[in-house]
Amino acid sequence: MSFFASRWVPEPDHVSDAEAGLPRGFRAGAAAAAIKQPGVADVGLLVCDAAACVSAARFTRSGVLAAPVLVTRDHARVDGLRVVVANSGNANAATGEPGMQVALGMQAAAAEAAGVDADRVAVASTGVIGVQLDATRVSAGIAQAASALHRGGDLDFTDSIMTTDAFPKRASLNVRLPSGTVRISAQAKGAGMIEPAFATMLCFVQTDAALEPKTADLLLGVCVKRSFDRISVDGQLSTNDTAILMCSGASGVRVAPESEDELRFGEALDALLRQLALMIVRDGEGAKRIGRVVVRGGDQHVAERCARAVANSPLVKTALHGADPNWGRIAQAVGAALRGADPLALDIAIEGIWLCRDGAAVAHDAVALDAAAAGVEIEYEVGLPMSDPAHLAEAEVFFSDLGHEYVTINAEYTT
Amino acid sequence: MSFFASRWVPEPDHVSDAEAGLPRGFRAGAAAAAIKQPGVADVGLLVCDAAACVSAARFTRSGVLAAPVLVTRDHARVDGLRVVVANSGNANAATGEPGMQVALGMQAAAAEAAGVDADRVAVASTGVIGVQLDATRVSAGIAQAASALHRGGDLDFTDSIMTTDAFPKRASLNVRLPSGTVRISAQAKGAGMIEPAFATMLCFVQTDAALEPKTADLLLGVCVKRSFDRISVDGQLSTNDTAILMCSGASGVRVAPESEDELRFGEALDALLRQLALMIVRDGEGAKRIGRVVVRGGDQHVAERCARAVANSPLVKTALHGADPNWGRIAQAVGAALRGADPLALDIAIEGIWLCRDGAAVAHDAVALDAAAAGVEIEYEVGLPMSDPAHLAEAEVFFSDLGHEYVTINAEYTT
Numbered sequence: 001m002s003f004f005a006s007r008w009v010p011e012p013d014h015v016s017d018a019e020a021g022l023p024r025g026f027r028a029g030a031a032a033a034a035i036k037q038p039g040v041a042d043v044g045l046l047v048c049d050a051a052a053c054v055s056a057a058r059f060t061r062s063g064v065l066a067a068p069v070l071v072t073r074d075h076a077r078v079d080g081l082r083v084v085v086a087n088s089g090n091a092n093a094a095t096g097e098p099g100m101q102v103a104l105g106m107q108a109a110a111a112e113a114a115g116v117d118a119d120r121v122a123v124a125s126t127g128v129i130g131v132q133l134d135a136t137r138v139s140a141g142i143a144q145a146a147s148a149l150h151r152g153g154d155l156d157f158t159d160s161i162m163t164t165d166a167f168p169k170r171a172s173l174n175v176r177l178p179s180g181t182v183r184i185s186a187q188a189k190g191a192g193m194i195e196p197a198f199a200t201m202l203c204f205v206q207t208d209a210a211l212e213p214k215t216a217d218l219l220l221g222v223c224v225k226r227s228f229d230r231i232s233v234d235g236q237l238s239t240n241d242t243a244i245l246m247c248s249g250a251s252g253v254r255v256a257p258e259s260e261d262e263l264r265f266g267e268a269l270d271a272l273l274r275q276l277a278l279m280i281v282r283d284g285e286g287a288k289r290i291g292r293v294v295v296r297g298g299d300q301h302v303a304e305r306c307a308r309a310v311a312n313s314p315l316v317k318t319a320l321h322g323a324d325p326n327w328g329r330i331a332q333a334v335g336a337a338l339r340g341a342d343p344l345a346l347d348i349a350i351e352g353i354w355l356c357r358d359g360a361a362v363a364h365d366a367v368a369l370d371a372a373a374a375g376v377e378i379e380y381e382v383g384l385p386m387s388d389p390a391h392l393a394e395a396e397v398f399f400s401d402l403g404h405e406y407v408t409i410n411a412e413y414t415t
Numbered sequence: 416m417s418f419f420a421s422r423w424v425p426e427p428d429h430v431s432d433a434e435a436g437l438p439r440g441f442r443a444g445a446a447a448a449a450i451k452q453p454g455v456a457d458v459g460l461l462v463c464d465a466a467a468c469v470s471a472a473r474f475t476r477s478g479v480l481a482a483p484v485l486v487t488r489d490h491a492r493v494d495g496l497r498v499v500v501a502n503s504g505n506a507n508a509a510t511g512e513p514g515m516q517v518a519l520g521m522q523a524a525a526a527e528a529a530g531v532d533a534d535r536v537a538v539a540s541t542g543v544i545g546v547q548l549d550a551t552r553v554s555a556g557i558a559q560a561a562s563a564l565h566r567g568g569d570l571d572f573t574d575s576i577m578t579t580d581a582f583p584k585r586a587s588l589n590v591r592l593p594s595g596t597v598r599i600s601a602q603a604k605g606a607g608m609i610e611p612a613f614a615t616m617l618c619f620v621q622t623d624a625a626l627e628p629k630t631a632d633l634l635l636g637v638c639v640k641r642s643f644d645r646i647s648v649d650g651q652l653s654t655n656d657t658a659i660l661m662c663s664g665a666s667g668v669r670v671a672p673e674s675e676d677e678l679r680f681g682e683a684l685d686a687l688l689r690q691l692a693l694m695i696v697r698d699g700e701g702a703k704r705i706g707r708v709v710v711r712g713g714d715q716h717v718a719e720r721c722a723r724a725v726a727n728s729p730l731v732k733t734a735l736h737g738a739d740p741n742w743g744r745i746a747q748a749v750g751a752a753l754r755g756a757d758p759l760a761l762d763i764a765i766e767g768i769w770l771c772r773d774g775a776a777v778a779h780d781a782v783a784l785d786a787a788a789a790g791v792e793i794e795y796e797v798g799l800p801m802s803d804p805a806h807l808a809e810a811e812v813f814f815s816d817l818g819h820e821y822v823t824i825n826a827e828y829t830t
Contacts, residue, residue, distance in 0.1 A: 064750025064774070065757040094746045094761075096775020129743025130776045239747055314729070314817075315825055322826030328544025331509045332654055335479025342480040346509075359479070360511020361545045402729075404822050410730055411737030411818065 003171045007377060008292055008398070009275045014176040015268045021172055022151050023183035023208035025050045025248025029148030030160035033141025035134065036089030036127065043141030044160035046084040046187075046204060047114045047149055050248040054210070055081035056217040057122065058224045060241035066093035067103035068123035069240060075107065077119050079213040081246060084204055085110035085142060086124040086161050088189070090133040093125075093239040102135045109139050113146035124202050124242045126163050126189060158187040161202050164409055165189050169279045175209075175268040177261045180253035182209040186272055190280040201228055201280055203243040203273070209265060210249030215257050219266050220245040227273035231281045232311040232399045245269075281400045288403060290377050291320050294396045295334075297384030302338070303395040306382060309337035310397070316380075317402035325373035327355040334382060347383030351375070358385075418586045422792060423707055423813070424690045429591040430683045436587055437566050438598035438623035440465045440663025444563030445575035448556025450549065451504030451542065458556030459575035461499040461602075461619060462529045462564055465663040469625070470496035471632040472537065473639045475656035481508035482518035483538035484655060490522065492534050494628040496661060499619055500525035500557060501539040501576050503604070505548040508540075508654040517550045524554050528561035539617050539657045541578050541604060573602040576617050579824055580604050584694045590624075590683040592676045595668035597624040601687055605695040616643055616695055618658040618688070624680060625664030630672050634681050635660040642688035646696045647726040647814040660684075696815045703818055705792050706735050709811045710749075712799030717753065718810040721797060724752035725812070731795075732817035740788035742770040745795060762798030766790070773800075 004011035022028060028046040036042040057078045059069050072078070085106050092099050103123050111118040125133065148156070158170045169188040174181055190201030211219070224243055255261045281290050295307040310316055313333040319326040327348045334346060348356035351372035353364050372378070419426035437443060443461045451457035472493045474484050487493070500521050507514050518538050526533040540548065563571070573585045584603040589596055605616030626634070639658050670676045696705050708725045710718040725731055728748040734741040742763045749761060763771035766787035768779050787793075 061754040062747070062750035063753035063756030063759045064746050064761065070757075091743070094743060094771055094774060094776060096773070099775070129741075129746055130771065131743075132776070239750055314821070318822055318825035321822065324826065326544075328506070328509060328546075331479050331544055332477070335477035335654055338478035339476040341478030342485075344478045346479065356509055356545065358511070359509060360514070361509060361547070402822060403826065404819050406729070407733055407736065407817060407819050407822060410733035411739065 003173065004271060004275050006275060006278045009271055009278060012267050012271050014264055015271065016174050018172040018174045018183060020152060020155055022154050022185050023206050023248060023250065025208055025250030026206045027149040027151055028153030028157035029145040029150065030153070030156035031141040031144035031148065033087070033137045033144070035087055035137055035141070041156055041160035042088045043138060043145050044086045044157040045110060045113065045142060045145035045149065046157055048082045048206070048246055048248050050250055052249060053080065053082045054213050054216050054247045054249070055079055056213065056220040056245045057081070058220060058243045060238055062239050064094060064239050066091050066125060066240040067095055067099040068092055068106070068125040069242060070100065071103040071107055072122040072124070072242065075104065075119065076122055079217065080120060081122045081244060082116050082120040083110050083114045084122045084124060084244060086202065087133070087138055087141070088161050088163050089127040090131055091125050091127045091129045091240050092133045094130045095132055098132055102133045102138070105135050106138055106142065109142045113142055122244055124240070126161060126202055126240055129239060154185055154187055161187065161189040163189065166283050169276055169283070171272055171276065173268060173272060175265065177253060177255070177264050179261050180251065182207055182251045182253050184268060184272060186276060188276045188280065190283070201241055203228065203276060205245045205269070205272070206248070208248050208251035210254045211247040212257060215255060215262060216245050216247055219269055222266070223270045223273045226270060227277040230397055231277045232308070232397055278398060281398050289320050289401045291380060291399045291401070292377070292396060293380040293382065293399070294394065295382040295384065296392055296394045298386045298393055300393040300395065302384065302386070303393040306334045306337050306384065307395040307397045309333045310380060310382065311399035314402055317399065320378060321401035321403040323374045325350045325369045330380060330382065331356060345385040349381040351379055418588065419686060419690050421690060421693045424686055424693060427682050427686050429679055430686065431589050433587040433589045433598060435567060435570055437569050437600050438621050438663060438665065440623055440665030441621045442564040442566055443568030443572035444560040444565065445568070445571035446556040446559035446563065448502070448552045448559070450502055450552055450556070456571055456575040457503045458553060458560050459501045459572040460525060460528065460557060460560035460564065461572055463497045463661055463663050465665055467664060468495065468497045469628050469631050469662045469664070470494055471628065471635040471660045472496070473635060473658045475653055477654050479509060479654050481506050481540060481655040482510055482514040483507055483521070483540045484657060485515065486518040486522055487537040487539070487657065490519065490534065491537055494632065495535060496537045496659060497531050497535040498525050498529045499537045499539060499659060501617060502548070502553055502556070503576050503578050504542040505546060506540050506542045506544045506655050507548045509545040510547055513547055517548045517553070520550050521553055521557065524557045528557055537657070537659055539655070541576060541617055541655055544654060569600055569602055576602065576604040578604065581698050584691055584698070586687055586691065588683065588687060590680065592668060592670065592679050594676050595666065597622055597666045597668050599683060599687060601691060603691045603695065605698070616656055618643065618691060620660045620684070620687070621663070623663050623666035625667070625669045626662040627672060630670060630677060631660050631662055634684055637681070638685045638688045641685060642692040645812055646692045647723070647812055693813060696813050704735050704790070704816045706795060706814045706816070707792070707811060708795040708797065708814070709809065710797045710799065711807055711809045713801045713808055715808040715810065717799065717801070718808040721749045721752050721799065722810040722812045724748045725795060725797065726814035729817055732814065735793060736816035736818040738789045740765045740784045745797065746771060749797060760800040764796040766794055
């Protein structure tokens with residue numbers, strides 16, 4: 001089965017699944033440092049052996065930023081990162097100055113282990129908020145992970161960043177560009193505290209293509225906007241979200257700005273990140289189904305607000321969980337997002353079956369609707385009356401359902 | 416046990432519980448019309464026998480307004496209502512012009528049954544959205560309810576407006592005013608689709624005090640803002656929310672504007688609506704615990720935004736459900752509400768135990784904290800750094816937890 005499992009992310013023709021394994025120029029390793037729980041990988045190290053490694057990064061926009069985010073953003077060269085050191089089990093957030101010292105210590109330890117300057121090291125953490133991270137355990141983990149570095153280490157590295165994830169999220173793709181074939185690999189984590197506009201997610205992407213810093217930054221920015229920015233598990237923005245793209249250039253294939261190579265590379269990165277984002281939604285702490293809501297009409301701001309209101313509505317999410325094609329809850333969510341807009345001549349469809357036109361119920365095939373609502377991927381379409389035909393605004397959000405597992409995980413797990 | 420069961424709503428000295436029963440001048444009745452399910456009361460009628468009845472009303476601000484809300488708002492004298500006709504099992508929302516005709520028909524039938532003009536009748540509906548309400552059944556129910564009208568009919572009337580409510584929400588209070596003793600009674604419903612800024616709730620309040628229309632409107636407005644506007648079960652604004660105050664004047668006690676009577680009457684109404692609002696939160700579709708978040712600091716807008724973000728966070732709500740004093744989720748919710756505000760020197764306390772100062776964890780008594788978090792009413796305090804000491808902004812929101820029952824009810828019940 002292809003990595004591209006969702007009907008919403010067609011596999012590009014020039015992309016194919018590779019065996020697991022990092023692109024040339026990268027090695028990774030992991031260690032069990034007893035931060036998450038004894039015997040389980042919870043410290044990961046990822047190293048680029050190319051001194052000229054080019055990178056780009058995106059971070060959460062939360063008003064409460066975790067120490068590792070501050071260290072990476074303010075104490076590293078974000079366009080020239082060569083190392084990622086990550087841990088799970090502790091977010092090192094709301095930990096004050098002691099937390100900053102631990103994060104800076106992680107950066108220094110990883111730099112020493114990899115033989116690079118500290119400002120080439122990104123730090124990422126995920127897990128419980130408000131608890132001091134044990135510096136001694138992390139240091140021991142980093143040393144151990146360093147001794148395990150190898151090109152097939154992406155599997156262990158992926159394991160080391162998981163928290164409530166039910167399954168690992170990674171990919172290793174071969175991408176045929178006009179100038180040659182390159183590899184892109186990625187390791188992601190995320191299942192809860194996932195907000196539209198990023199997510200409690202970490203995503204590390206590596207390629208052996210050679211990109212200029214500007215190109216890396218542009219492509220990562222655009223692709224994050226179309227992937228991790230468009231998903232919601234529970235509407236909760238995290239303190240720790242981080243996405244990093246690193247380019248070793250070790251393939252010798254150069255992706256020049258505004259070239260056909262850039263276009264094809266961007267398509268592959270876009271599909272990769274969208275599929276990873278859908279995997280996070282699918283994981284969604286107990287999710288059974290994924291929804292995609294597409295709102296058309298209004299202006300971009302209004303379409304966006306409505307799409308997020310639907311995606312974050314617990315009533316819509318529980319109906320999705322129960323395979324209940326309850327379109328009244330879509331109407332309710334949109335109405336709540338557009339207060340004072342009454343009368344609102346909404347159109348609503350589920351899986352292409354139109355259920356509401358101009359704000360009123362319309363006759364439909366209830367048997368076909370029930371069958372469609374029982375699928376694993378459900379599409380909701382909303383049409384808003386206020387539309388400029390020349391510039392039809394459109395906003396999509398992917399979201400998980402809300403089921404018992406989410407409650408069990410979050411009532412019993414101290415994140 | 417007093418009606419005022421919450422520590423957050425002290426019983427005013429001049430208020431005491433009465434037996435069930437409406438104030439003088441009011442009668443109510445109900446009927447089983449097979450709208451909700453056979454044999455269960457689902458149509459209610461409430462009539463004021465005083466021709467000079469004074470009233471006030473508040474409605475949902477949703478952009479998708481149900482037909483009964485439109486009829487009451489646009490086709491009735493909101494300051495002179497004498498009749499309420501209500502049904503449960505069907506919201507008559509997103510039902511278009513046919514739905515409007517059914518709501519107008521309800522108004523006409525209730526007017527005829529009560530012997531008043533149609534514009535003295537308020538219509539209220541609650542239940543599933545997007546399904547046509549059966550006009551014949553409702554008419555039959557109205558006729559039957561009319562034949563059952565009596566002063567003790569508030570119990571049956573309360574039953575007739577329940578949907579997913581686990582328990583009825585009503586009160587009958589004696590209120591000692593300087594000018595004499597009056598009665599205030601109220602019947603409310605609401606458990607899900609409850610949003611801060613109103614709720615999927617109906618609340619009907621009656622008194623035999625004599626109020627001028629302006630006084631009734633002022634007091635209802637202020638008290639709704641401090642009660643139904645301050646609660647959240649699931650952050651979902653309904654299409655049907657309605658609150659109506661009716662004053663028969665049959666006690667002969669006049670509540671004059673800006674009098675001591677007005678002050679005391681207002682205090683009683685405020686306590687009544689706040690306690691009813693807390694009952695809705697407590698019901699909260701499976702809720703085990705209630706939270707109260709109080710945010711101090713910033714400006715009023717910021718404090719409000721943060722309080723709502725905490726109250727609507729599924730991570731905070733599941734932690735409340737699990738008796739987990741996980742303050743990191745409070746920090747996360749506030750951070751998400753105040754994007755770009757980093758560094759945010761937050762203070763956070765749970766049940767008076769300070770856990771975070773200036774954005775960083777502080778030492779605390781973990782045993783005492785666990786014990787406090789196991790209570791039924793949990794108070795969260797958040798201090799924001801941006802404060803003008805002369806005008807300390809403060810915002811409170813009451814909210815339910817998020818547990819398995821909510822999922823079960825909403826995944827399996829078509830609202």
